[in-house]
Amino acid sequence: MTSTAWRNWAGTESATATAIRRPRDPGEISAAVRWAAERGTTVKARGSGHSFTAIGAAHGLALDLSQWTGVAGADLDTGEVTVRAGTTIAALNTELDRLGLALANLGDIDAQTISGAISTGTHGTGAALGGIATQVSALELVLADGSVVSCSDSERPELFAAARVGLGALGVISTVTLRTVPAFVLAAEERPEPLDEVLAALDENCADNDHFEFYWFPYGRNALVKRNNRLPADSRPQPLGPVRRFVEYEVVENAAFGALCRIGRLAPSLVRPLNRLSASVLSSRSYSDVSHKVFVTSRRVRFVESEYAIPRSALAAVMGELRERVPRLADPVMFPVEVRVAAADDIWLSTAHGRDSAYLAIHQYTGMPYREYFELFESIVAEVGGRPHWGKVHTLDAAALRERYPRFDDFAAVRSEVDPEGRFRNPYTARVLGY
Numbered sequence: 001m002t003s004t005a006w007r008n009w010a011g012t013e014s015a016t017a018t019a020i021r022r023p024r025d026p027g028e029i030s031a032a033v034r035w036a037a038e039r040g041t042t043v044k045a046r047g048s049g050h051s052f053t054a055i056g057a058a059h060g061l062a063l064d065l066s067q068w069t070g071v072a073g074a075d076l077d078t079g080e081v082t083v084r085a086g087t088t089i090a091a092l093n094t095e096l097d098r099l100g101l102a103l104a105n106l107g108d109i110d111a112q113t114i115s116g117a118i119s120t121g122t123h124g125t126g127a128a129l130g131g132i133a134t135q136v137s138a139l140e141l142v143l144a145d146g147s148v149v150s151c152s153d154s155e156r157p158e159l160f161a162a163a164r165v166g167l168g169a170l171g172v173i174s175t176v177t178l179r180t181v182p183a184f185v186l187a188a189e190e191r192p193e194p195l196d197e198v199l200a201a202l203d204e205n206c207a208d209n210d211h212f213e214f215y216w217f218p219y220g221r222n223a224l225v226k227r228n229n230r231l232p233a234d235s236r237p238q239p240l241g242p243v244r245r246f247v248e249y250e251v252v253e254n255a256a257f258g259a260l261c262r263i264g265r266l267a268p269s270l271v272r273p274l275n276r277l278s279a280s281v282l283s284s285r286s287y288s289d290v291s292h293k294v295f296v297t298s299r300r301v302r303f304v305e306s307e308y309a310i311p312r313s314a315l316a317a318v319m320g321e322l323r324e325r326v327p328r329l330a331d332p333v334m335f336p337v338e339v340r341v342a343a344a345d346d347i348w349l350s351t352a353h354g355r356d357s358a359y360l361a362i363h364q365y366t367g368m369p370y371r372e373y374f375e376l377f378e379s380i381v382a383e384v385g386g387r388p389h390w391g392k393v394h395t396l397d398a399a400a401l402r403e404r405y406p407r408f409d410d411f412a413a414v415r416s417e418v419d420p421e422g423r424f425r426n427p428y429t430a431r432v433l434g435y
Helices: 026-038 089-099 114-119 157-163 195-200 202-208 242-266 268-280 291-295 312-328 371-382 398-404 408-418 427-433
Strands: 005-007 014-016 019-021 043-045 061-063 071-075 080-084 136-142 148-152 172-179 185-194 211-216 222-230 285-290 303-311 337-342 357-365
Touching: 019 026, 026 043, 026 061, 026 136, 026 148, 026 172, 043 172, 071 089, 080 089, 089 114, 089 291, 114 172, 136 157, 148 157, 157 408, 185 195, 185 291, 195 202, 195 211, 195 222, 195 312, 202 312, 242 268, 242 357, 285 291, 303 312, 303 371, 312 337, 312 357, 312 371, 357 371, 398 408, 398 427, 408 427
Parallel strands: 019 061, 043 061
Antiparallel strands: 005 014, 071 080, 080 172, 136 148, 136 172, 185 222, 185 285, 211 222, 211 337, 303 357, 337 357
């Protein structure tokens, strides 16, 4: 039996629900929502708990959608695939592989449920590509009155514009219909480069590569640059050999880096030299593989994360501020900064709404002080209208967010229409949406 107690992956948030249900179809989701309404309590679908905020915390009725998973239907002519809401991205990738399909873009974590990933605005990288929610063509939701409704560009379009990144505040997503592409192979090139050169060539790198990102250790001069590009349709994958893959990903990036983090937590004075050591031993590698095996990275070293989307044109200035001010912090930073890019979209609460964006994600090893660092980061990105990732640590409330999202009040109006009593609220949504 699933526990009423919940804790997120990072260990930063917890909650205890008053009751829990494990629905197996939309009818059971609807019955659970009606049950909560009869008792005047709130409802939340928990997802996988990979958010660093309490967006998925259930204090009333918790819905565990782990029994409502898998592909519900696929149209191989159009590439549209309908997925049950509790399906993890990892499981979805396996199912799409079997169908000869893939998502055009993914983030580097695959533990999230598909409904949780789109609800929080999860994204990958690529100057011409949007987040996962931009690949959604239709949704089925259970609303606060228990009704099951569908929405798309042509059916209830305002609900669709809101619900693709809906924070779980509009209803319980039952199914997600995705636009997929034929399965493809990505060529991956990863190598250390001087950060100054990476920033100077940012526009060129974004334009010349399907997927571009880099990691910067705050006390080092080099960045680890990743360029991923599609290969022709008949290309055969040439992945890293099993031994090298194990050594580089499992030993170096997880076991060895985890050990360095633990040393840094015990002896903070060693963090700066350990950080520079991590940056200096970055190695080059080239390989190719099916797309999701390149996009997704195994991450077992636990951390706390904050991420903001900023106008892409502001990235160099923001990075300059971080490079100057992070070394002055009282508590040193063990983890690198991750930088990605995405195209503008029209989803109301998408962090890329209306503007080509750069994403800066900062991290700190679990158990190490991070508040001062995160506050500094928020103050820097605030100067350029930064928008926080809905599933990562931030302090903004509805008043601040309304200024950064042109369609914020439109979202609020749709929410008032479909959930007038706040059936799907929790303390996090109350803070960021205003009630």
